[in-house]
Amino acid sequence: MLNVVPNLIVLCRIASVVNWLWSKVGLSRREKLSKMDSVVRAVIEAIHSSPTRAVLCLSGGASQALGWLLSVPRASSTVLEATFMYSRASMVQLLGKVPTQSVCRETADEIALEAYNRALELSMPGMQVAGIGFTGVLASIPPKRGDHRCFVSARTQNGLWQYDLTLAKGHRDRYGEDYLTSCLLVKTLANVCGTIDDIPLDLKEGIEKLRETKLVYSEEEQLQQLLSGKICMINFSDRVNSPTSGTRRVVLSGSFNPLHDGHVKLLDAACSLREGGLPCYELSAINADKPPLGLTDIKERSNQFRSGNTLVVTNQPYFFKKAELFPDSTFVVGADTALRLLDPKYYGNSKVRMVEVMLGIRKLGCDFLVAGRKVDEAFKVLADVEVPTEVEGMFQEIPLSLFQSDLSSTQLRAQARQQG
Known part of the structure; x- marks a missing residue:
């Protein structure tokens, strides 16, 4: 009994020393993370100041990155949308297929491509956009049998950034691995935005090595991807648009073979009816x-x-598909196009189906401005188009006082052939 008290005193002293040591270790780690967080914040501030906007699709890690991006002011200047795919069904729905392997280079590239197309749909024409894809397998319970690794891809109009990293298994806990991969994701986004990327990744020397690759797509390769359906549109614009929230697009669709003064004046007239x-x-x-x-x-x-115009090349000939690419937009059409749009014969001779399609376009926030146009040697205006009562509010006439032109691309081509 007499020996118990001294033993307890010794044990208490040992415990005190251990706690002190742990507090020093913990403090060192907190200081390190605090320093890292200040670096991350500075990089994210630079990202938010850049003109690039992005859609992020993540699976299996880098979850802290989104919190960092959203916690720094002006996050809406960068993040268009973010998705976490923590179920297999979610990834299958995003990709439209079952991936050959959930965590691999190919899948990361495919995720980034889907994110990029989504960014195009959510952005304004002329904006710089990127799609960020992440897929990883990190520490978990029960422990993973294979390597802990991640793949990051960033797709833009003219390039693809790729980052591959295999982590030292057992070197970090789940939080530590997620922290590292989150830093890598922010670093990737910084590279895409062309800003500072001074985030130290704190890799285990001699074991962990980051592999970086960048592919550059020529204009011809971009067009081939468009025609094959891999990407939904290409922006041909030498300016970067930074419209305010709620800006409405006024879209003139055409073959432009050739582009003529009538097209330019028509779009100008339409924009005068949609101020801003x-x-x-x-x-x-x-x-x-x-x-x-x-x-x-x-x-x-x-x-x-000409310089300063915003031109978008798409692979969608139908307006109900164009509306998906350009939600909250006004489409500028001639009376001849309006006649075709509302003709049941183009909908399996079903007026009901035609109205359903038009209502679907309206749900996407789209409407039409209609200009007068010569049709079969007769000049037609909106009043000559039979518009169903269900969709009357979707069509507005461009007054003849604002626009009237007899120029025709077909006639101009004929004249060019005669002169040639």
């Missing part, structure tokens, strides 16, 4: 009634647009 609207020309590489445009055709037609 962003003017945008849209060229579809795929036509409902004609063969797809070739690479040479697209290049020649895109080269017609």
Whole structure:
């Protein structure tokens, strides 16, 4: 009994020393994380100051990165949307297929491509956008049998950044691995934005090594990806648009073969009816009634647009699909196009189906401005178009006092052939 008290005193002293040591270790770690957090914050502030906006799709890690991005002011200047895919079904739905392997380079690239297309749909024409894809397998319970690793991809219009990292298994806990991969994700986004990326990754020397690759796509490769359906649109614009929230796009779709003064005046007139609207020309590489445009055709037609114009090349010939690419937009059409839009024969001779499609376009926030146009030698205006009562509010006439032109691309091509 007499020996118990001294033993307890010794044990208490040992415990005190251990606690003191742990407090020093913990303090050192907290100081390190605090220092790292200040670096991360500085990089994120630079990211938010850049013109690039992004959609992030993450699976299996880097979860802290989103919290960091959103906790720094002006996050809406960067983040268009973020998705965490923590179920297999979520990834399958995003990719539209079952991936060959959930955590691999190919899947990360595919996720980034889907994110990029989504960013195009959510952004304004002319904006710089990126799609960020992350897939990883990190420490968990029960322990993973294979390597702990991650793959990050960042897709832009003209490039693909790739980062591969295999982690030292057992060197960090789950929080530590997620912290490291979150730093890597922010570093990737900083590179895409062209800002500072001074985030130290604190890799285990001699064991962990980050592999970095960048692919650059030529204009021809971009067009081939568009025609194959890999990407939904290409922005041909030499300016970066930074419209305010709620800005409405005013979209003039056409073949522009050739672009003429009538097109320019028509879009100007339409924009005068949508004050503050962003003017945008849209060229579809795929036509409902004609063969797809070739690479040479697209290049020649895109080269017609003067500096400062916003031109978007898409692969969607139908307006209900264009509305998905350009929600909250006003489409500028001629009376001839309005007649086709509202003709049941293009909907399996079903007026009900035609109205359903038009209501679907309206749900996406889209409407139409209609200009007078010569149709079968007769000049037609909106009043000559039979508009169903269910969708009357979707169509507004462009007054003849604002725009009236007899210029025709077909006539101009004929004249050019005669002169040639």
